[in-house]
Amino acid sequence: MRTxxxxxxxxxxxxxxxxxxxxAGFDGVEIFENDLLASPLGPEEIRAxxxxxxxxxxxxxxxxxIEAVPPEEFGRNLRRAEHKFRLMQRLGADTVLVCSSVSPLAVDDDALAALQLRRLAELADGFGIRVAYEALAWGxxxxxxxxxxxxVEAADHPALGTCLDSFHILARGSDPKDLEGIADIPGEKIFFLQLADAPLMAMDVLQWSRHYRCFPGQGGFDLAGLLGHVIRAGYRGPLSLEVFNDVFRQAEAGPTAVDALRSLLVLQESAGLTEPPAPVVxxxxxxxxxxGPDVEPVSELLEALGFARTARHRSKPVDLWQQGEARVLLNTGPGARRDGTRLAAVGLESPDPAGAARRAESLLAPVLPRRRAPEDVPLDAVAAPDGTELFFCATGRPGLPSWTSDFEPVGHPAPATGGVRRIDHLALTQPWHQFDEAALFHRSVLGLGAQESVDVADPYGLLRSRAVTNADGSVRIALGVGPAPSADDGGRAQHIALATDDLVTAARRFRAAGGRLLTIPANYYDDLAARYEFADGELETLRGLGILYDRDAGGAFRHCYTETVGRVFFELVQRDEGYRGYGAGNAPVRLAAQHVRRPGR
Amino acid sequence: MRTxxxxxxxxxxxxxxxxxxxxAGFDGVEIFENDLLASPLGPEEIRAxxxxxxxxxxxxxxxxxIEAVPPEEFGRNLRRAEHKFRLMQRLGADTVLVCSSVSPLAVDDDALAALQLRRLAELADGFGIRVAYEALAWGxxxxxxxxxxxxVEAADHPALGTCLDSFHILARGSDPKDLEGIADIPGEKIFFLQLADAPLMAMDVLQWSRHYRCFPGQGGFDLAGLLGHVIRAGYRGPLSLEVFNDVFRQAEAGPTAVDALRSLLVLQESAGLTEPPAPVVxxxxxxxxxxGPDVEPVSELLEALGFARTARHRSKPVDLWQQGEARVLLNTGPGARRDGTRLAAVGLESPDPAGAARRAESLLAPVLPRRRAPEDVPLDAVAAPDGTELFFCATGRPGLPSWTSDFEPVGHPAPATGGVRRIDHLALTQPWHQFDEAALFHRSVLGLGAQESVDVADPYGLLRSRAVTNADGSVRIALGVGPAPSADDGGRAQHIALATDDLVTAARRFRAAGGRLLTIPANYYDDLAARYEFADGELETLRGLGILYDRDAGGAFRHCYTETVGRVFFELVQRDEGYRGYGAGNAPVRLAAQHVRRPGR
Structure with a gap:
């Protein structure tokens, strides 16, 4: 459908x-009156x-x-409307949105409303214009x-139809049954469909509408269900986004427009209207x-964690460090920025790398060059909204080229000794205005599932975090966002969490190898003692190492943190199989401890 | 009372x-558990x-x-409580807050709740600790x-009392009659009083409480009324602020604490508990x-506006420019920062400058030195939250030293010719985290009245603006705040609005003198034509000069803008006596036009 x-x-x-x-690739626009008023371009110039x-x-x-008002007021309204119809002619716009009245002058009289809307439609018709009448949720x-x-039906004029707006319909918390009436509206009388999602919030509906709307899939509304009803009614007009959002008002228009169009592509797929390449989870x-410009501090950290440098890229200054199934690449090439070490790319094990890339491309993810040097294995990669490069790849699987073929083994690597089995999760910090989009991107492009978003108190502001995972938890990415655009490094840190089956031993080894773990206050352990019962001596062990502890219905979670290098730190975690979280309850303590380590603040 | x-x-x-x-001067604190847990100081060190x-x-x-749970759960709760009582002993805290349960395990059984709270109080009593039980609004x-x-009454134990929290009480939209029961609680059983205000919002009460609380006087609750009831009950404990606020979490603690204490001083005055020096409006x-480092561009602007340079400060590089009752000082002294011209100080005509300063000082406004050079007229001045210096002064009034005595007239000043009568209003941009405080400061310290806050759409984000005025409108200050901490100059601009009785003539004179008015798009005038009827030719005149038009129940408002110098621009306004606003409806058009003038963005 047109967008x-x-x-x-x-x-x-x-x-x-x-x-x-x-x-971004939209087919058309709705012109919001205030945007036109503030533009130095005249209507004809905008049309051109x-x-x-x-x-x-x-x-x-x-x-x-406009409607259901006393005659003299309606006369003034028609005069105003005629001005706007002339403007629309100059602009080349043939449909106008009329919102149900909020005026204190309006009376509760459907017959009068119909009569006056018919008069308006007659006037509009003379200009070749159609009137789309929409119910505001607070009309x-x-x-x-x-x-x-x-x-509209009672007014019965060919130039008068209705506009359906998903926000106004779904914000009233309608029973899905209430939506069934949509299919009974003749499709040709649905002049327009405006789409917006919104997070499910209990708040004044006007404020909710004006400040918190978001793109389809970023909120909690069932837009695919609504769209199904509208399509069954026979609507064939454009799918149009009308989103009032305080954050988008501040964000750059270009990326926002791409996110917006992606949301419509995903929505059409969800509603069964299109079949883009299927996601490859x-x-x-x-x-x-x-x-990073200087890998030495990270190399030291990896060594202390028990990683071994096992291979080096054939043509690029990239080392592969490995321990169990955990692999970390250290790149000192031209991508290394001056602002210190950062997590720049993630390799995702994919059953069908080319299919994953086709999916990503169909959903407007920027595709990166497949091979960097002629002799390199071709690698499909796209950029995530935060700029992280996502590689779809295979590690030594039959029938697929392995990214590891680009690496030449180092002579005699030291054995990996840290007890790390694999990467448990990655924590990536998002640009503050793309937090909702990041979750939608990872869900729709990669086919991951999104958990609930959680607030976490940093000493200098609230952070938000939302995890996306695959079904068996072998891919877990925590998407975080800082408290405000100007947030300091605290909000920009990224980390790699490494899974071990025996955290105490792993933490001791790390220390013995010269590594420093983040110091956790003694008060935290006194509180643990009040909240949980531990086996003899365990609490003292946790306290001695700076290991944090959490528990949910599925089991326990133990974790500790290395110091930060550049923007990156490591976490060692021991996760009971049933535990679903990331120790969010401990994050305020961890964040405060990290601030203590940065006395410069 | 203690704070x-x-x-x-x-x-x-x-x-x-x-x-x-x-x-800031508080007498005591409530220790929030998470703050203790995250602190590297042990309880004894915190106590010290x-x-x-x-x-x-x-x-x-x-x-x-804690309460109204099955026995085995209560056993665990007592164990947890005992840990905390030991901690409190080390900390030297003798009162603990217990919130009404939100646990799914809790049953609706007041007798059980009373019994278990009594058991808790007995345990606490052994540690010399009192338990203050509080109803959460979402308990x-x-x-x-x-x-x-x-x-609490049913539990009947001396170590058990109640804690009253203004948010939880007032957020439920209580009828004032519902508060009368407070006075019936024996004062000695009110163990604690927590105070928070909040903007009146229709939203989920837990979210409202956790993110939007503010200091007394910054929101919409009648805290003085509530406090009256609590005092009548005989409560003599501290007035304590408990404010969860996303903005304060990010703001610097020092200034926030001063604002916090000021709010308690104002509250006590409002409740008739104290009598600080009365405001001098x-x-x-x-x-x-x-x-500014270079006054030439502003001087040119003032000249074109019809101001005359009439005097120069005796000992400082400050010129006085005058027209009618409008006076502008241009200062190139050491206060001039490199970031361009800014509005650094405001002289407020005061019937009792010393009294105004005493009022300000009693409410913790930073007092500035009274005289800068030995020969200067002593001037009382304080700093507003945004750093603007506020001078309480008199201009040639009998019995009071006039600030103008420090200025020596310039030989033969050119006559002022622009038709400007006086300063209509000043627009000051506030630090983003002190918007609510700025209004409270101007209301409480200066005795001005605050109008409603309005949202204004800038092309790059929402701005908020709130005006404070005296009764006859001779002092009007519009306090504005940009969309986000990192907002560009658009959010930082300040302006001086000059009142004239004939804006068209004033604007023409300004242009004839070489001044450039902000260009307003033609589309804006087409819209004006649709909305209002004008006398013959008036609309064309407005369009030709870039004059904006607004109207409210009290009359019309016409205004136009000069270009911006540094952070400052001027507005020329013609205000019908009954018009109360500032043309906020036109602000999006003005802001967009100002962005057009800054193509660098």
């Missing part, structure tokens, strides 16, 4: 918004700009407080889609790649 | 929080630190999910203060002072 986006969903001036929408960009103007919006007398439709983490 | 603050209300590590509370700082530890908090079975009190704006 469209309301200009209010993107930041910047009108021309920036139009450019971003066109570049849209034509140049290949964008249709699908809707002009909104017109407010004074008309607040449901079926009520709006009854009025990764089956493990093949490697984590760290880049 | 106290919960450590959760301030940002940073525990020692930072304690230091900030002590420096508090003693050194002169802080008492008034409460340890919180203990959760599973106990969610109102009177219900909690009935259970300013009667006009004596001057606005701009500082």
């Amino acid at each position: 469209s986006i309301a200009t209010v969903s993107l930041s910047g001036g009108l021309t920036e918004k139009l450019t971003a929408a066109a570049r 700009r849209c034509a140049d960009l290949g964008l249709s103007i699908d809707l002009y919006q909104p017109m407010r407080d 004074r007398h008309v607040s449901t889609y079926d009520h709006a439709w009854r009025i 990764p089956t493990g983490i093949a490697f984590a790649e760290l880049t | 106290s603050i919960a450590t959760v209300s301030l940002s940073g590590g525990l020692t930072e929080k304690l230091t900030a509370a002590a420096r 630190r508090c003693a050194d700082l002169g802080l008492s530890i008034d409460l340890y908090q919180p203990m959760r999910d 599973r079975h106990v969610s109102t203060y009177d219900h909690a009190w009935r259970i 300013p009667t006009g704006i004596a001057f606005a002072e701009l500082t």
